[in-house]
Amino acid sequence: MRQNYDKLMQEMIAEIERQQGPDALPPRLLLHSCCAPCSSSVLEQLSEHFRITVLYYNPNIYPREEYLFRKAEQQDFIRRFPFKNPVGFLDCEYEPAQFYEAVKGLEQEPERGGRCTVCYRLRLHRTALEAAKGGYDFFATTLTLSPLKDPERLNRIGQEEAEALKEASAPLPEGAAPPRYLPSDFKKRNGYLRSTEICRLYDMYRQDYCGCEFSVRAGIPEH
16 A cells, blocks of 8 residues: 555654654754755755755766756745745765766666666665764655656655664764654645745746756656
């Protein structure tokens, strides 16, 4: 039976807020973002409950000019949108060689196949490590907003990365617990529709392919 990941997220947030005192600071969330459009309604929703830092780690994006443009759009949206709690930005190096090494041998895979699974894990693994290193309470990804991406696969990978942090000697700040994975299906409750509305309001660039050169060749849209 398929999980309702949006319901799981709402229940988790409700439990967090029940456990917090009225004067407590919201928990810290490291949110991996693939692009500004996918982050739009996600940040609007989650900034009600978390202090968020957006992690921009997307070595799959091709070409470099597209990567830099999408990153600039992400930073611009964070500056302009009136979030309830402040939203920060954590930039990562552009490492296309890491992506190509990870998907070696999977170049001919169809879109949404095994190559995409490897790409999801590459990005969520880095997110989990950065969340541990930075002492965040939670980590998550905006990737589940897209109707073309599989929330079952993404949430399974996210949870596996969270479990791996518990088993490994993660680089945690003194006294910090390993970050928890925040499950999601951000397209639910009109999340995807709201993202398109925000994109129109902010005249945001909405790319017409997922990101890697293989998706360019396949002509597979992002949204």
